[in-house]
Amino acid sequence: MTPITLVRTPRKPIDAAEPEGRDGAAENADSPATTGERRQRAIRDSLLAEFPASARAELLAAALPVEFPAGGMLYRDADEPRCALVISGLVRAFLSAPDGRTVTIRYVRSSELIGIPIIVGGPIPASIQMVTNAELLVLNARTLRLLGRNDPAVGWLLAQELARRLTETYEAVADNAFGSLRERVARHLLDLAAMREDARLVADVTQQELAEAVGSTRPAVARVLGDLRQAGLIVTATRDIEVLDPEGLHAETRSRHLSPM
Numbered sequence: 001m002t003p004i005t006l007v008r009t010p011r012k013p014i015d016a017a018e019p020e021g022r023d024g025a026a027e028n029a030d031s032p033a034t035t036g037e038r039r040q041r042a043i044r045d046s047l048l049a050e051f052p053a054s055a056r057a058e059l060l061a062a063a064l065p066v067e068f069p070a071g072g073m074l075y076r077d078a079d080e081p082r083c084a085l086v087i088s089g090l091v092r093a094f095l096s097a098p099d100g101r102t103v104t105i106r107y108v109r110s111s112e113l114i115g116i117p118i119i120v121g122g123p124i125p126a127s128i129q130m131v132t133n134a135e136l137l138v139l140n141a142r143t144l145r146l147l148g149r150n151d152p153a154v155g156w157l158l159a160q161e162l163a164r165r166l167t168e169t170y171e172a173v174a175d176n177a178f179g180s181l182r183e184r185v186a187r188h189l190l191d192l193a194a195m196r197e198d199a200r201l202v203a204d205v206t207q208q209e210l211a212e213a214v215g216s217t218r219p220a221v222a223r224v225l226g227d228l229r230q231a232g233l234i235v236t237a238t239r240d241i242e243v244l245d246p247e248g249l250h251a252e253t254r255s256r257h258l259s260p261m
Helices: 035-044 053-061 116-121 141-150 152-178 181-192 207-214 218-230 246-250
Strands: 064-068 073-075 083-088 091-096 102-108 127-130 134-139 193-195 201-203 234-236 241-243
Touching (some): 035 083, 053 141, 102 181, 116 141, 141 152, 152 181, 181 193, 181 201, 181 207, 181 241, 218 234
Antiparallel strands (some): 064 134, 073 127, 083 134, 091 102, 091 127, 193 201, 201 241, 234 241
16 A cells, blocks of 8 residues: 655544534634535535534544645555545546556545545556645544445445536536636646656646647647746747636636545
């Protein structure tokens, strides 16, 4: 099993109670949320909030809060099953070709779970990587699997999550078939981007190659890249394109989710 490269946060009990609504008088909108506040918000807005209270408490008691750097890996091809709740940052699941090329099959943001199909169906030939620095709540795979088997409510919620992944696979097909040129370019840039040794996120692709990938012409793609550059999302060079704001670029894509991971 591939070891996780991570920075562990101090281990404190994770409150499994229903997170309370925000108190406007107590919370300054301009103040950054603490780690605990971000974690509770992500739990409140996630599938975990729908778990029976006892099941949620059992799962969170065994969970591990982890900070990953950009480029860090949670899961590699056919590792032991791992599942996590994204607290902050952008995470991707991707497939790898023998020649080293990769294709992203799903992007995951705060309050979303990644790895449920692995828990239910077992290891798959895909990987999970941080696109940006990220905070994750890594769930105990054995605990989640047992809850799914023994608690009908949890089992049904996991089935619903798998159904959403399937629906989003259909959306991914629609992205490729019906998305605007701007949406397709943004999507392909995120697909192709890889972390360099200097911590820059770079898509090693020319404008002509990108145009061929999205089924358009170089002049049309150049205009879209100019717009994205003006928006501060990318920097273009002769041979490659640097992604400055991966989350902002992700917001330009047609669908927030891609494929069943």
